[in-house]
Amino acid sequence: RSIRNIIWRTMFFFVLAIFVLVALIPWEEAGLTKSPFVAVFDNIGIPYAADIMNFVILTAVLSVANSGLYAATRMLWSLSKNEMAPAFLKKLSSRGIPLNALIMTIAISAFSLLTSVVAAETVYLWLISISGVITIIVWMSICVSQFFFRKHYLAEGGKLDDLKFRTPLYPLVPIL
Template identity: 45%
Template sequence: GWLPNGLIPLFTTLLIVNFAFNGTEMIGIAAGETENPEKNVPKAIHAAVWRLIIFFVGTIVVISSLLPYSDAGLNAGGHGGLSSSPFVTVFNLMGIPYAEDFIRFVIITALLSTANSGLYAASRMMWALSAQNQLPRVFAKVSKSGVPVVAVWVTMIGGLPGLLSEQFGADVIFKNLMGVAAFTMVIVWMSICWSQFNFRRQWLRQGRSASELKFRTPWFPLVPILGFICCTATGLSMAADPEMLSGFIGCLLFMATCYASYYWLYHNKT
């Protein structure tokens, strides 16, 4: 049946769901280096939406149609880990051999893709901040081919603690790392929704029309408003999980430090 454990589990998993959707905003980051962005960026946005519907929503529909909810968790049947994944369970029921090995291959491929896109986005952000004098100028250094070398190396070195965490309380550290990544993405999407809302209002106030825009947000202003509200609720859900509370507090302190340092640098320069 629908919602066998009520509405609360739906909200407590929103942050993890947001973590899984992490990365779609990189279309905007890549737009600055895209040839013919008026054509290719809307094309990429539409493709991303359809892929999310097919591979995320479609997968959930298939699994929930084939398995009872009690057998779809990672700890179903008293077992844990990859072998009890709902994907493996479905493949085994269909009689597909080497299901666990197949899922491992898919996960490794997805991890490599995620690491590659994360390295691209993080290094480009550091380069952009450096170019705007919000980070030391050394991060703006690029190679002959236009690659921000220093930013790439710093990003790669910064990812090493994530690999080492497996040896020191892997479950707690991983959950907090995932929560921190998801929370920061929630903040990013809140800023995207807020910026889109203000941008359209300013655009219309200047006497221009929405038809002049090469790509228009559908159902404006409902989409950015709902997006902002849902992201706010998702971010606050992190504070409701005792294991993620430390990560939530750490994120708030880090954001406060960033704003304070920017405020201090801005006023010193002016």
């Protein structure tokens, strides 16, 4: 049930946030020097708006880092379990935690973070650029897969009504 509503919920929150920002920030004040949310909070008189937004952003970043660490660790463990990564990564602790995969993930993450300080103009810039390009390629692959899946599914006699999840506004959503 949740997956059916996620697109509408996401669109609602993004569109609503943009609408509120456009409605409350005078065009003369729109700029890149501070967060538009901080500008809105300042305009309506909320004290410590920048601090509040920094706290919200820091909380969100920590949440994303936690879920990313978990996902990357489990992905390394799963790859190792399927013999697609070194075997030492599949070892579990007595509590079922893939410690070797966790240590490897933390080491790679720490190295990436270190490059943002030591080699921000070269290595870090390359890492960010590569990850951006890979993200675009992955999302393009997902969209292309959606087209081929639909075509193949219908060609084999499948009915769209039988699918548990149908992409709303197809084919517009994969194109966008």
